[in-house]
Structures are given as C-alpha cells and as structure tokens.
Amino acid sequence: MISFSQVLDATVPHVSNLLRFKRYREVHKKYQHKYEAGKLTPEDAQKIMRVSAMYDMPRLLGYSLAFALFKTYGIPSISKLLAATKQLKGSETISRRYADTEILISTWVGCPISGYATEDRTGEIDPRAMIALARVNYLHSRYNIAWARKYGWRALSPLEEHAYYIFWVEIGKRMGIRDIPESLESMKLWSRAYEKQYMVANPINSAVAGYTMGELLYSVPNAFGLRRWVENLSTCLLDEPVRIAMMKPAQPWYNHLFLRSVLYSISFVQRWLMLPRSDSNHRHPVLLDFLKNPDGTINPRMHPTKYTVLPWYKPEPSTILGRTWDRLLVLMKIHSHVPSKSLRSEGYRLEEVGPIKLETVAREEVLKAAAVLQGCPITGAFTQ
Structure with a gap:
C-alpha cells in the first residue's frame, strides 16, 4: 500500500x-x-x-x-x-x-x-x-x-x-x-x-x-x-x-x-x-507608491529594497525594537553602521544619486533631460 x-x-x-x-x-x-x-x-x-x-x-x-x-x-x-x-x-x-x-x-x-x-x-x-x-x-x-x-x-x-x-x-x-x-x-x-x-x-x-x-x-x-x-x-x-x-x-x-x-x-x-515567488515578492521598484509626510503631503524620496554594508538610504527606526535590531545587524557585521542622516536615512531622489559632491548638482538639468527622453514634461511629486 x-x-x-x-x-x-x-x-x-x-x-x-x-x-x-x-x-x-x-x-x-x-x-x-x-x-x-x-x-x-x-x-x-x-x-x-x-x-x-x-x-x-x-x-x-x-x-x-x-x-x-x-x-x-x-x-x-x-x-x-x-x-x-x-x-x-x-x-x-x-x-x-x-x-x-x-x-x-x-x-x-x-x-x-x-x-x-x-x-x-x-x-x-x-x-x-x-x-x-x-x-x-x-x-x-x-x-x-x-x-x-x-x-x-x-x-x-x-x-x-x-x-x-x-x-x-x-x-x-x-x-x-x-x-x-x-x-x-x-x-x-x-x-x-x-x-x-x-x-x-x-x-x-x-x-x-x-x-x-x-x-x-x-x-x-x-x-x-x-x-x-x-x-x-x-x-x-x-x-x-x-x-x-x-x-x-x-x-x-x-x-x-x-x-x-x-x-x-x-x-x-x-x-x-520550492514554490514560485509571489507577485508582490520582488526586489525592484515597481509600484509608484510614495511615502507620506506627517502632515499627509507626499514625500518624494524613496528607499531601496535592499541595503549595502554601509546602509545608505535606510530609514532610521522610530521604535526601541527597530533600533535594537539595527545595532544587532552591526554586531553581526551585516552592516557597518546604523542608519543616520549622514547616510541619507531620509531616502533618495533619482536625480540626486551618485557621488556625494554631486548630490545637489544639475537637478533641473537632469529632470529636463528626463523629460526629453520621456517625450513629455516631468510633473507631480518628482518636481517637488
């Protein structure tokens, strides 16, 4: 049987x-x-x-x-x-x-x-x-x-x-x-x-x-x-x-x-x-879903789906558990530092990524070039 x-x-x-x-x-x-x-x-x-x-x-x-x-x-x-x-x-x-x-x-x-x-x-x-x-x-x-x-x-x-x-x-x-x-x-x-x-x-x-x-x-x-x-x-x-x-x-x-x-x-x-990955379980920025500021307005900055050794763009946790977890990741050598303002914990804007000294350089120039590539003006939260 x-x-x-x-x-x-x-x-x-x-x-x-x-x-x-x-x-x-x-x-x-x-x-x-x-x-x-x-x-x-x-x-x-x-x-x-x-x-x-x-x-x-x-x-x-x-x-x-x-x-x-x-x-x-x-x-x-x-x-x-x-x-x-x-x-x-x-x-x-x-x-x-x-x-x-x-x-x-x-x-x-x-x-x-x-x-x-x-x-x-x-x-x-x-x-x-x-x-x-x-x-x-x-x-x-x-x-x-x-x-x-x-x-x-x-x-x-x-x-x-x-x-x-x-x-x-x-x-x-x-x-x-x-x-x-x-x-x-x-x-x-x-x-x-x-x-x-x-x-x-x-x-x-x-x-x-x-x-x-x-x-x-x-x-x-x-x-x-x-x-x-x-x-x-x-x-x-x-x-x-x-x-x-x-x-x-x-x-x-x-x-x-x-x-x-x-x-x-x-x-x-x-x-x-193993079963296939679910539709929502991907590692790419697919959805156009912005974060919100405390006052309810759109926050045009974004965060990656994974982080490097030095955790650039990783948000700072607001809870004791979150801060403890980030310190534990440092102890385990997953990250070398905890998230901080110096590592741009507020997130990134696409027109600012690159070498630190060039973060604030040519933002309008980049958006104008993007509009040419797109074939239409860049509007909405991306221009804030």
Whole structure:
C-alpha cells in the first residue's frame, strides 16, 4: 500500500515544477509570435525580462550583473578611470557607489521605460526610469545571461535572451552609445574580440577588484582563514581571462568542485522543491507608491529594497525594537553602521544619486533631460 508520504514525495516536485513555469509559459504564449516575426519592442522586452529578473531568478541574475560589472575591472583603461574617480578607495564611497548602481539599474528594469504602467497607455505617467537614465547620462558626462544557464534552476529561453538584448540596446541608445552590434550573436562576438585585445594583467586591475571584494565579503569573518577561502571560491566564478587580468591565483580543482556542487544543489532545490515567488515578492521598484509626510503631503524620496554594508538610504527606526535590531545587524557585521542622516536615512531622489559632491548638482538639468527622453514634461511629486 502506498503511504501518504510516498504520494507527497512523488507529487511535490511535479507540482512545484508546474507552478514555477507558469509565468514562463504565459510570457511565451503572449510574445513568442512577435519574437519570431522580429517585432519585439523595448517595452515588450522589458515585460519579458521581468519574469526571470524579478520573480524566477532575481538574486542569481543580480549577482550575475554584479560580476559582469566586476569583470570590467579586468581592462586596465577602465580600472585606471575608476581608480582616478576615487569612488572605489574607501568603505563609504564603495558602498555608496554600489547602492546607487543598484538603485539606478533596478529602476531601469522595474519601472516602465515607456512611462506607462498599462498597455493602453492610460493613467499616471511614471518617469522614474527616464530620470534614472538622465542622471546616469549626466554623471557619465563628467568623468550576464550565461549565469542563468550555468547555475539557475532553468536557462533563459531564446525569447528571453533576445528580450534582454533588445532592452539593453534601447538603454544604450538612450545613453547616446553608438555602433551597438545589431544582434545578440554580433554582440557576443564583439565582446569576445574586445576582451581578447584589451583584457590584460595589470596591478591597477587587482587593486580596484580588491576594493570591491572587500565590500562584498565584509560580513565574512577572518577567523580560521574563512574570508580568504570565500575569496578563493569567488575567484572560481571568474572566467579564466578575467582571473589572469586581475592577477588572481588559479584555484585547485576541489574549490571549483565544491562551489559548483553548492550552486547546482541550490538550483535543483529551487526547481523541484520550492514554490514560485509571489507577485508582490520582488526586489525592484515597481509600484509608484510614495511615502507620506506627517502632515499627509507626499514625500518624494524613496528607499531601496535592499541595503549595502554601509546602509545608505535606510530609514532610521522610530521604535526601541527597530533600533535594537539595527545595532544587532552591526554586531553581526551585516552592516557597518546604523542608519543616520549622514547616510541619507531620509531616502533618495533619482536625480540626486551618485557621488556625494554631486548630490545637489544639475537637478533641473537632469529632470529636463528626463523629460526629453520621456517625450513629455516631468510633473507631480518628482518636481517637488
């Protein structure tokens, strides 16, 4: 006689797998024909991306993006430029740069680049994506898909890969980048050729990578050589040309085996034993929902959905329990400091993110540029 536990063991993986692919099936049913006809728009691409980036594999794809940015430190000309900005040489500036980069990119992905939350283009306009883009363009004027296939509980489909390409090409065009390759395959070929020519070993690469690694591994204790071991494991995630360019030591086979065993085990558990993420459980700023001031007026400042080692933009707690919890996070080395006014606990405005010395610079210029990108004036709380 079959027991209840045996039925459960046989049923749970299949039910979990069925539910986990629900959004995947829906988005392919809706957009596959447009993809095959070559008619996907950037707005379509953004909606397709959200399935994997916001619900199916948000943490993994977030880490893959972080490592894609980290990978650029293997090119000496980029490392020298980053070192010259002095934004990666101290805990305060590194955490601020990471917090701001996370805010800007998550705003591009989570907020509609069309400015409309609905397909019929009605309702209140949401200009956050274009304000974030205009701010990046201003800051720049002054001075990866493979992970899902390797370590995710599912690979991205051709439709999803193409959507990522279409979306980021659109972002690149709005940033004024020229001569962008005309297809995903052309982009891959160009990227490999560029890396082969310019990614070479240089001490400046190692220095810039070291600053960032210190931020990422802040909470890992030094005791018993644990931090050094975790740093060695992280080196296993780097492609061989990147490792050589950053002058990182080659890792023994057992470190590679251990790391991949852990990552593959996680992907197996996620696919077969875990239910999908709920619609409200995402890590991107989707809803246009402002905080309120004590007098009931709108507070145009916002807070991130997650925080860096130095907790930039994290609100100061108003209760004893909240303050105790923040101190406990410091003791556990999750954060290095408690929230404070100096860390902008009141929140951020998209047109102000970036280096501290540029917070109050060019606000009106950024909003005007955002209006041009949006195709209409920026109004409402964003102009307060």
